[in-house]
Structures are given as structure tokens and as C-alpha cells.
Amino acid sequence: MHKKLFIPGPVEVRPEILAAMATPMIGHRMKEYAELHGRAKNKLKALLETKGKVYFATSSAFGVMEGAIRNLVGKRCANFCNGAFSDKWHDVTLRCGKQADAIRFDWGQPVTPEQVEKTLSTGKYDSMTMIHNETSTGVMSPLPEIAEVMKKFPDVLFIVDTVSSMSALKIPVDELGIDSCIFGVQKAFALPPGLAIFTASEKALQRASTMEGRGYYFDFLEFDANDAKDNTPSTPCISLIYALDSQLDRMFSEGLEQRWQRHQALADHVRGWVTARGFELYPELPFCSKTLTCTRNSRGIDLAGLKKKLGDAGFAFDDGYGKIKGQTFRIAHMGDMTISDLDELFAAMIAIMPELA
Numbered sequence: 001m002h003k004k005l006f007i008p009g010p011v012e013v014r015p016e017i018l019a020a021m022a023t024p025m026i027g028h029r030m031k032e033y034a035e036l037h038g039r040a041k042n043k044l045k046a047l048l049e050t051k052g053k054v055y056f057a058t059s060s061a062f063g064v065m066e067g068a069i070r071n072l073v074g075k076r077c078a079n080f081c082n083g084a085f086s087d088k089w090h091d092v093t094l095r096c097g098k099q100a101d102a103i104r105f106d107w108g109q110p111v112t113p114e115q116v117e118k119t120l121s122t123g124k125y126d127s128m129t130m131i132h133n134e135t136s137t138g139v140m141s142p143l144p145e146i147a148e149v150m151k152k153f154p155d156v157l158f159i160v161d162t163v164s165s166m167s168a169l170k171i172p173v174d175e176l177g178i179d180s181c182i183f184g185v186q187k188a189f190a191l192p193p194g195l196a197i198f199t200a201s202e203k204a205l206q207r208a209s210t211m212e213g214r215g216y217y218f219d220f221l222e223f224d225a226n227d228a229k230d231n232t233p234s235t236p237c238i239s240l241i242y243a244l245d246s247q248l249d250r251m252f253s254e255g256l257e258q259r260w261q262r263h264q265a266l267a268d269h270v271r272g273w274v275t276a277r278g279f280e281l282y283p284e285l286p287f288c289s290k291t292l293t294c295t296r297n298s299r300g301i302d303l304a305g306l307k308k309k310l311g312d313a314g315f316a317f318d319d320g321y322g323k324i325k326g327q328t329f330r331i332a333h334m335g336d337m338t339i340s341d342l343d344e345l346f347a348a349m350i351a352i353m354p355e356l357a
């Protein structure tokens with residue numbers, strides 16, 4: 001039996017998108033591929049509100065997150081860490097042999113513009129990484145306010161992971177001055193995993209051109225040279241790019257404003273449901289994610305038991321990530337989810353635990 005996914009990635013993929021992946025294969029050096037690539041890329045530029053470069057990498061998000069470090073970190077990197085994925089990005093930075101510091105916030109807290117300003121004012125850094133939406137804790141950091149601070153530090157490259165937020169709310173890459181915006185497609189984009197998308201500003205490409213040890217697979221300059229022909233350095237996941245192209249059409253036919261409003265309504269619905277039942281939200285309300293809700297297990301319910309029974313009933317449920325597993329649970333409301341999908345989950349939860357009614 002298929003378990004309907006309410007976990008924060010991968011998420012449910014619509015049947016017509018899965019069907020797009022069954023499009024007959026083409027060669028990636030054929031003109032048919034360049035047409036597909038160019039078409040999807042132009043739609044992405046509209047969605048991301050960027051006139052800069054947009055590239056496709058066949059990998060999970062962490063492939064490009066590592067690539068960005070290898071291509072863009074020269075002197076020293078400030079890794080802002082407020083959860084498991086941002087902690088791991090710091091670890092990746094060190095594993096790439098780079099000089100870096102982790103600037104840590106307690107789990108459940110956002111990255112703050114004040115701390116970004118204080119850190120970068122030391123003059124020690126030429127690059128920074130942050131995660132817009134920390135999927136491990138359900139925290140969305142205030143990207144526009146941080147972007148304002150970043151304008152004071154034009155020599156520091158602004159590298160942002162939007163894996164679990166891109167397309168769920170407005171993230172205008174150029175206006176925010178993001179030098180490299182990175183996301184995988186299995187979360188907010190509701191595609192099967194295996195494709196990562198990233199942008200590079202002029203400044204980012206300039207930096208990359210001065211860097212040694214970029215490697216090959218994630219060399220931004222290789223991506224850039226191939227981009228001119230609407231192509232990729234090595235064979236891409238063509239089936240997924242068909243799915244991406246179809247999914248972008250769906251997003252534009254839904255309407256971006258409508259999509260953002262739907263995500264706000266989903267977030268409000270889940271927050272309302274859990275708080276009405278005596279659970280507390282894990283982050284403070286202004287920093288609660290719009291794409292997943294991380295909730296404290298304030299009532300001390302048997303989350304592992306609930307997860308197991310929900311699984312038997314056909315629902316994949318998440319009982320917390322890393323060090324807050326068991327103390328929190330996360331309900332994803334990203335991608336193409338609707339209020340009625342959530343109500344189906346809530347009904348199943350109540351059927352298993354009548355005290356949640």
C-alpha cells in the first residue's frame with residue numbers, strides 16, 4: 001500500500017507529474033534536450049525572479065551545497081547554523097578543507113540579521129551560508145531582513161539554501177541579492193528526488209574563476225559554459241527535467257500568488273489544529289515555517305506508536321528529526337498539498353488517538 005507522504009520530503013508527487021517522467025528518452029546532446037532545458041530554465045527564471053544564471057545538477061541538494069563551498073569560499077566562510085541541515089553544511093564546509101566558523105543559534109531559533117551583521121563586520125569572511133527554512137526545526141529565518149544586512153557586505157558571497165521553501169512564498173533572488181540560491185526538488189517543488197537547481201550571480205562566477213579545487217562534477221564554470229548551449233556538463237536526469245517542466249506549468253497555471261496564499265492557509269490550518277489540541281509550536285510564531293509545522297509533543301503522546309499506526313493506515317508521519325526526535329513531530333504542508341489532504345491526516349490521527357478529537 002502506498003503511504004501518503006506528510007513527511008518533510010520527499011513529498012507526494014502528482015500522478016500527471018510522475019507520468020511526465022515516462023516521456024520517451026532523448027539524448028542530452030540532441031536539440032530536443034536543449035529545447036526542454038531552455039524552456040524549463042526560462043520558467044525558473046520567472047519563478048525565481050532572476051536575470052542571472054540558473055543551472056540543473058543531477059544530485060541531491062547537498063551535492064550543490066558542497067559545490068557552492070568548493071566554488072565560492074575563498075578566505076573564510078561564516079556558516080549560520082540553527083538546525084540539523086545548517087549544522088551539516090558547516091561540517092561539509094570543513095570537509096572541503098575550507099576555513100569556516102559555525103555561528104550557532106539554539107534549535108528552534110532563526111538566523112537573525114543582527115547576528116549576521118555582527119559576524120560579517122569582523123571582516124574575516126568572504127562568504128556566508130544560511131538555510132532559509134530549517135526543515136529539522138520548522139524555522140523560517142527572516143530572509144528579506146538578512147538580505148538588507150548583506151547589502152552592506154558586497155564582498156561577502158550570500159549563499160542560501162531554499163530547499164524546503166522555494167515556490168511556497170515569494171523569494172525574489174535578484175532583489176534579495178542572493179549570489180547562489182540552491183534547492184533540491186523533492187520538497188517544496190513536489191518532484192521526485194534527484195535534481196538540484198542553483199543560481200549564480202556575476203559575482204559568484206567571478207569568485208569561482210579565481211578558485212582552485214573546484215573539482216569537476218560541481219564546477220560552476222563547467223555549468224556556465226554548458227548553459228550557453230542550454231545543456232549540462234554531464235548527462236542530466238532527463239526524466240526529472242520533463243517532470244520539472246510540467247510542474248512549472250502547473251505552478252504558473254495555479255498562479256504564484258495563489259500558490260503562496262495556499263501555503264499560508266495550509267500553515268494556518270495546521271498551526272490552528274495542533275494548538276487547539278494543547279500542543280505548542282516549536283518555534284515562536286513569527287518564525288514558524290510556511291511549509292512544515294514542527295510541534296512540541298506537549299501532551300506527551302506516544303509518537304512512535306502513532307507513527308506506526310498511521311503507517312498501517314496509509315499515512316507517512318514524522319516524529320521529529322535528530323536530537324528532537326520524539327520530543328517534536330513535523331507535519332509537512334509543501335508542494336501541491338491541499339487542506340483536504342491535511343484533514344484526511346487529522347481524521348486518521350483522531351481515529352487512532354480519540355483523545356485528539
Ligand SMILES: *Cc1c(COP(=O)(O)O)cnc(C)c1O
Pocket residue numbers: 009059060061062063085131133134135136161162163164184187
Ligand atoms: C532536505 C534538505 C536538505 C538535504 O537535501 P538532500 O536533497 O537530501 O541533499 C538540505 N537542506 C534543507 C533545508 C533540507 O530540507
